[in-house]
Amino acid sequence: MKDGDVIKWRFLAKNTVIAEINVKADRFTVYDDVPDGRFRDRLKLDKQTGSLTITNITIKHAGCYDLQINRVRKIFSLNVYAEISVMEGDSVSLNPDLTEMKDDDVIKWRFLTKNTVIAEINVKADRFTVYDDVPDGRFRDRLKLDKQTGSLTITNTTMKHAGEYELKTNSDKPCFCLFCVFDDSVSVTEGDSVSLNSEMKDDDLIQWKFENTVIAVINKRADRFTVYDDVLDGRFRDRLKLDKQTGSLTITNTRMKHAGHYELR
Structure with a gap:
């Protein structure tokens, strides 16, 4: 910031000023009770740079933010992401964090993995369509x-339902992306082989991780199937096999050191 700067932060979804800085007057003000208290106790201003921090975010904070410094403007688009885990066969609810829908709300749920609308609500027309x-x-x-x-x-x-889901509404115009992660528990006797199953399509990019370390990658389009069996102290050396049809990963001659959390992305 410069000595003569006047800075305003605005939440465009509600067209509301949520923070203001006047450097010359040494005023740093947050308006965290507007427009409906969604920012209460969540806003912090950096007195050196004028940066605005929003803590403990929810879907209500998704949207566009307008920064105005004197006569210069910059727009920030904030998307809110959430991740949930679910056991295969269970039900999962994707919650837009709306206490109650308004009379003019139009809501769309999209399965981003396939860029397809899977549900739509038009409150005024009383239409609820899947x-x-x-x-x-x-x-x-x-x-x-x-x-x-x-x-x-x-x-x-x-x-098949794992992936990214997007919620869009006409009121606050948020983009809510949710990563569905499916948990599956597999038991195996030491010394046996175990297969972690996948399903693969022609253009898929697949990554297998063990405890947050990549151990195998598939690029189906490029016909590349790669295992990284020397990572993590070599515990997987000569033990990893990829199925070129399905993308499934097999670990042979298992030991206790192979127990843990595997992630398919």
Whole structure:
């Protein structure tokens, strides 16, 4: 910041000033009770740079923010991401964090992995629609909409439902992306082989991780199947095999040191 700067931070979804700086007057002000208290006790201003920090974010804070320094403007678009884990076969609810929908709300749920709208709500027209036959029938008879909150529930989940989901509304215009992660528990006797299953399509990029370290990568389009069996002290050396049809990973001659958390991305 410079000595004569006047800075305003505005939350554009509500067209509301949420923070203001007047360097010459040494005034640093946050308006965290506007527009509806969603920023209460969450805003912090940096007195050296004028940067604005929002703590403990929720979907209500997603949207566009306008920074005005004297006559110069800059727009920030904030997307809020969440991650949930679910056991295969269970139900999962994607919650837009709306206590109650408004009369003019239009809500769309999109499965970003396939860039496909899977549910839509138009409150004024009293339309609550699920498109469960797209993109390939993986959601058939599995989608339910809550008419009070707009929440979307997916029942009887499988690995095919893992991925990114996006919520868009016409009011606050947030983008809510949710990564669904499916947990599966596998037991094996020491010395046996174990296969971690996957399903693969022609253009897939697949990554297998063990305790946050990449141990195998597949680029189906480039026909590349790579195992990194010398990582993590060589515990996987000569033990990893990739199935070129499915992308499944097999660990042979298992030991206690192979127990842990594996992630398929």
